[in-house]
Structure formats: structure tokens, C-alpha cells
Amino acid sequence: MNLKQLRESVPTISEDGPIYLDNACVTLRPQPVIDAINHYYTREPSCGGRSAHKWGMAVTRTEFSARDGIAKLIGAEGPSDVVFTRNTTQAINQVAHGINWSKGDIVVISDKEHNSNSIPWRMQEGVEVKVTKTDEDGRFNLEHFEQVCSEAGSNLRMVALSHSRNLDGTSIPAKECGKIAKDHDSLYLLDAAQSVPHRPVDIREIGADFVAFSIHKMMGPSGMGALIGSPDGFDQLKSIAAGGQTVSHSSLDGFTFKPGAPHLEGGLGHYAGYYGTNSAVQILNELSMEQVHQREVEINTIISKGVKNLDGISIIGPESAEERGGITSILMEGRDPHQFSMLLDEAFGIYARSGLHCVDPWFHENQTPRGSLRFSSYAYNTIDEAKLAVEAISELVEAIPRT
Numbered sequence: 001m002n003l004k005q006l007r008e009s010v011p012t013i014s015e016d017g018p019i020y021l022d023n024a025c026v027t028l029r030p031q032p033v034i035d036a037i038n039h040y041y042t043r044e045p046s047c048g049g050r051s052a053h054k055w056g057m058a059v060t061r062t063e064f065s066a067r068d069g070i071a072k073l074i075g076a077e078g079p080s081d082v083v084f085t086r087n088t089t090q091a092i093n094q095v096a097h098g099i100n101w102s103k104g105d106i107v108v109i110s111d112k113e114h115n116s117n118s119i120p121w122r123m124q125e126g127v128e129v130k131v132t133k134t135d136e137d138g139r140f141n142l143e144h145f146e147q148v149c150s151e152a153g154s155n156l157r158m159v160a161l162s163h164s165r166n167l168d169g170t171s172i173p174a175k176e177c178g179k180i181a182k183d184h185d186s187l188y189l190l191d192a193a194q195s196v197p198h199r200p201v202d203i204r205e206i207g208a209d210f211v212a213f214s215i216h217k218m219m220g221p222s223g224m225g226a227l228i229g230s231p232d233g234f235d236q237l238k239s240i241a242a243g244g245q246t247v248s249h250s251s252l253d254g255f256t257f258k259p260g261a262p263h264l265e266g267g268l269g270h271y272a273g274y275y276g277t278n279s280a281v282q283i284l285n286e287l288s289m290e291q292v293h294q295r296e297v298e299i300n301t302i303i304s305k306g307v308k309n310l311d312g313i314s315i316i317g318p319e320s321a322e323e324r325g326g327i328t329s330i331l332m333e334g335r336d337p338h339q340f341s342m343l344l345d346e347a348f349g350i351y352a353r354s355g356l357h358c359v360d361p362w363f364h365e366n367q368t369p370r371g372s373l374r375f376s377s378y379a380y381n382t383i384d385e386a387k388l389a390v391e392a393i394s395e396l397v398e399a400i401p402r403t
């Protein structure tokens with residue numbers, strides 16, 4: 001499949017659909033993904049991993065293939081490094097609630113984290129969260145990060161950072177951060193919700209203990225995510241979903257958890273989701289993540305150049321679109337991003353997102369409580385759509401005076 005074929009395979013935009021530029025929230029699904037989900041329900045709607053009949057075996061094979069495809073996509077060792085979750089949020093919660101914390105432990109996050117990579121750590125009793133600050137130019141400040149880690153000293157237990165930010169698309173030097181975390185004997189979790197779906201990521205090279213992402217942000221079914229780690233790393237976590245499928249033995253006197261990933265995946269799985277995941281990952285492995293990234297940067301370049309000099313508009317993050325992947329997040333002085341988002345839809349059929357994007361602390365710190373207007377692309381978006389988005393915003397900026 002190439003990018004043109006991908007575009008044609010997405011039913012919601014292939015004919016008279018909207019211009020969908022809200023992909024950082026959730027991506028659209030190509031027909032093969034929808035067909036795969038449908039296949040589960042209409043052909044083999046049974047239990048995987050436990051039933052030995054033909055349907056059950058087919059589900060087990062597809063589930064294995066989905067895990068294997070994900071492992072290949074991101075350079076994990078293999079299927080046993082993959083725990084399926086509902087989303088990034090649940091994956092991070094499994095780690096945060098799964099660690100046996102000691103009073104005084106410190107977790108280091110950044111000032112641009114999504115609430116999902118902040119609140120779970122803040123909920124842990126006796127644990128202190130320290131924040132590393134971004135540079136004035138919007139880039140990650142490695143020196144400040146190292147200083148925060150050093151100040152935490154032997155209390156540093158976890159470094160949890162978003163690989164690429166949903167706020168502005170910027171990325172951190174993940175490998176260097178990992179080295180610093182390891183120099184301080186800390187665990188390292190990467191929130192990869194906005195990186196794995198959008199560009200090549202080799203998690204072995206980065207050296208994180210845990211990587212969390214959402215499969216619904218990479219053309220997979222909604223309510224599907226993954227936590228990547230190692231069987232040893234998973235063994236260190238207390239399961240937040242213990243029960244069926246998680247034990248190798250149980251009696252009236254006790255139980256023994258299965259080693260590795262299975263003890264974190266209690267209960268019946270999202271089988272239809274595994275079918276859709278298998279298909280989405282096959283498409284991405286065929287397309288190549290480099291191609292996905294290039295298309296998003298092309299689109300971002302057009303939108304960024306087109307809007308950066310408009311009255312009252314400023315783009316969050318560095319000027320170069322290359323550094324912001326597929327995200328153009330715009331602050332609008334004296335104008336309301338929500339109003340713009342609604343008018344973009346009503347007058348131009350363009351779907352963009354307005355608000356705080358679950359990165360509330362950053363907007364409060366920067367005194368921009370109305371948030372931003374965010375355009376986020378995916379591999380199926382086109383150059384023409386980017387140009388139409390620029391024309392639409394330009395018209396609206398001209399038509400709506402600042403207050």
C-alpha cells in the first residue's frame with residue numbers, strides 16, 4: 001500500500017468527508033482495519049489463548065500476530081514484550097500503580113506532559129514529582145533535566161517523559177535522557193503516544209524500561225493501547241488487573257502469577273481490537289514509518305508557513321516544522337480558539353482541535369488559559385488539504401477582529 005492507496009482506503013474521507021486534522025487525538029481507520037474487526041465478530045467471535053476449537057485457535061494466532069507486528073514496528077525483542085492495554089493512560093497507570101514505592105521516591109517529568117503522564121505519578125503516596133523545564137525556544141533542556149536528576153540523587157526512582165509532545169509536536173532527545181536516567185539508577189518510562197504512531201522509533205536503541213502508546217492513534221481500533229517492556233520488567237510490577245488468565249496456578253490456599261506480560265492482562269481481551277491492531281500494524285509496516293513522518297512534516301511545513309505571519313498568531317514550539325512532526329499548535333492573541341475550531345468545521349469542513357489538549361499546566365504557566373488551535377496530520381492527509389486549511393484560517397483571521 002502507498003500513501004495514495006491508504007487515503008483511498010479510509011472510508012470517512014475518501015469521498016465527501018471532512019478535512020480531518022485532529023489525528024493527535026485519534027486517527028481514522030482504513031477499510032482493512034474495519035474489515036478485520038468485522039471478521040472477528042462475523043467469523044470467529046470466540047476466546048483466544050484458552051479455547052482449543054478452530055475459532056479459538058484463529059483468535060490466538062491473530063493475537064500473536066498483532067503482538068509480533070508491534071514488536072517489529074518498534075524494535076522490541078518479540079511478542080512477549082507487549083502488554084495490551086486500553087490506551088496510553090492505562091499503560092502508564094499500570095506502571096505507576098504497579099511499582100512498590102518507598103517514601104521519598106522521586107519521579108521526574110517535564111513541564112509539557114499530558115495529564116496521563118503526570119496524574120498517575122502524582123497519585124502515589126509518599127512520592128514527590130519534580131519537573132524539568134523547557135527552554136525559551138520550546139526545546140527540551142537536557143542540562144536542566146540532568147540537574148533535576150542530580151538534585152534528586154539516590155531518591156530518583158523514575159524518569160517519565162513524553163517522547164513527542166501532543167502540545168506542540170516537539171520531541172526530546174530520548175536516548176540521551178535514558179542514559180542520564182540510567183546513570184542515576186532510575187527507571188525510565190517513555191510516553192510514546194505521539195511518536196510511535198508517527199515516525200520510526202527503535203525502542204532498544206532508546207533504552208527505556210517501559211514504553212506506552214495508543215493504537216487508536218495509529219489507525220487501530222479505539223480502546224487499544226500497549227505497554228512495552230521486558231518480561232523481567234513486567235515481573236517487577238504489581239498487576240492492576242489480576243484475575244483470569246494471569247495465574248499459572250491457583251488453589252484455595254493461594255496462587256502463582258504467570259511470569260512476564262500475562263499477569264498484567266487479566267480477564268477476557270479486546271479480541272476484535274487485536275484483529276484491528278493486527279491489520280493497522282501490517283499497513284504501517286508496509287508503508288514505512290519514515291514515509292508517514294515525511295508526509296506529516298510536508299503538511300506541517302505548509303500550514304506553519306501559511307499561518308505564522310497572520311495577525312495575532314504564533315506557533316507553539318520551534319519555527320522549523322521538521323522539529324514539530326505533524327503538529328501545528330497555534331496561539332491566537334485576542335481570539336478564541338474554540339470559536340475558530342467551530343467555524344473551521346461549519347464554514348470549511350475542517351476538523352481541528354481547540355483547548356488545552358490535556359496539557360493544562362503548560363497553558364496556565366504561559367497565561368494562555370483559552371489554549372491553542374491544533375492541526376495534527378496523518379499519513380492519509382494531503383498537500384491540498386494543508387493548503388485549504390491555510391486559506392480557511394487566513395479568511396477567518398481577516399473576518400474576525402481581535403477582542
Ligand SMILES: Cc1ncc(COP(=O)(O)O)c(C=O)c1O
Binds near residue numbers: 090162166
Ligand atoms: C503525549 C500523550 N500522552 C498520553 C495521551 C493519552 O492517550 P490516551 O487517551 O489514548 O490514553 C495522549 C493523548 O492525546 C498524548 O498525546
